Amino acid sequence: MSDQSIIATNLANVRERIRNAALKAGRPADAVTLLPVSKTFGEDAIRAAVQAGQRRFGENKAQEIRSKYEPLADCGIDWVMIGHLQTNKAKDVARMASEIQSLDRMDLAVALDRRLQQEGRAIDALVQIKTSTEPSKYGLPPEELPGFLRQVARDMPTLRIRGLMTLAINVADQAAVRACFRTLRELRDQMREEAIEGIEMDRLSMGMSGDFEIAIEEGSSEVRIGTAIFGGRIYGDDYYWPEQPAARS
Numbered sequence: 001m002s003d004q005s006i007i008a009t010n011l012a013n014v015r016e017r018i019r020n021a022a023l024k025a026g027r028p029a030d031a032v033t034l035l036p037v038s039k040t041f042g043e044d045a046i047r048a049a050v051q052a053g054q055r056r057f058g059e060n061k062a063q064e065i066r067s068k069y070e071p072l073a074d075c076g077i078d079w080v081m082i083g084h085l086q087t088n089k090a091k092d093v094a095r096m097a098s099e100i101q102s103l104d105r106m107d108l109a110v111a112l113d114r115r116l117q118q119e120g121r122a123i124d125a126l127v128q129i130k131t132s133t134e135p136s137k138y139g140l141p142p143e144e145l146p147g148f149l150r151q152v153a154r155d156m157p158t159l160r161i162r163g164l165m166t167l168a169i170n171v172a173d174q175a176a177v178r179a180c181f182r183t184l185r186e187l188r189d190q191m192r193e194e195a196i197e198g199i200e201m202d203r204l205s206m207g208m209s210g211d212f213e214i215a216i217e218e219g220s221s222e223v224r225i226g227t228a229i230f231g232g233r234i235y236g237d238d239y240y241w242p243e244q245p246a247a248r249s
């Protein structure tokens with residue numbers, strides 16, 4: 001099989017698994033959106049996924065969005081930033097991304113808002129929450145979320161908050177993984193009750209290749225999947241789990 005047909009086949013399999021997991025959880029078959037994560041993969045792989053019907057892609061580095069943006073401009077892709085973003089790279093995301101799911105601190109929100117105002121744009125944003133005790137995990141501590149949301153809603157109209165995102169703990173223990181997803185859903189439910197004006201809490205981005213079925217059981221509205229679509233990456237999980245051994249593969 002060509003790489004192109006492998007990607008099309010993988011996508012079909014992943015979509016089927018997502019539908020089945022939703023049905024099994026008593027949810028509508030189309031309740032969960034797929035966000036393919038194309039980090040480290042090149043133009044051909046992404047074009048294959050576009051041909052197979054995908055239009056949004058997740059990337060975890062601003063430089064990578066920048067390098068793919070022009071060559072793939074004809075595909076009309078919506079780029080979604082899902083990785084830790086330094087404030088000095090906010091400009092690239094403000095220019096080229098349609099959305100950020102890794103909004104995890106106030107100085108980043110301020111930097112993005114300033115750049116977005118300069119660009120005359122507004123983007124959707126999910127707040128990344130730290131749901132595990134792993135010391136290296138990025139994300140806003142849950143207890144800081146209400147204050148964070150109020151400040152963004154009041155001062156930063158270029159960031160349209162739509163929900164929350166998390167990475168579960170990177171261990172084989174499924175109960176520990178599930179607990180992270182449940183924490184995110186419960187936090188979302190609490191924030192809905194607070195009903196902060198200008199803040200929407202409809203989306204929960206949680207679940208990756210190794211754990212998305214658990215995430216769907218726990219209420220995920222969107223799964224971020226790389227490996228199961230594009231194949232293994234040449235580096236290990238420590239690339240986005242700095243200081244953590246790769247425990248799941």
Ligand SMILES: *Cc1c(COP(=O)(O)O)cnc(C)c1O
Pocket residue numbers: 037039060082083167207208209210224225226227228240
């Ligand atoms: C790489 C990445 C994913 C996808 O991981 P896979 O295990 O390859 O599916 C999801 N979310 C984030 C934030 C990532 O960096």
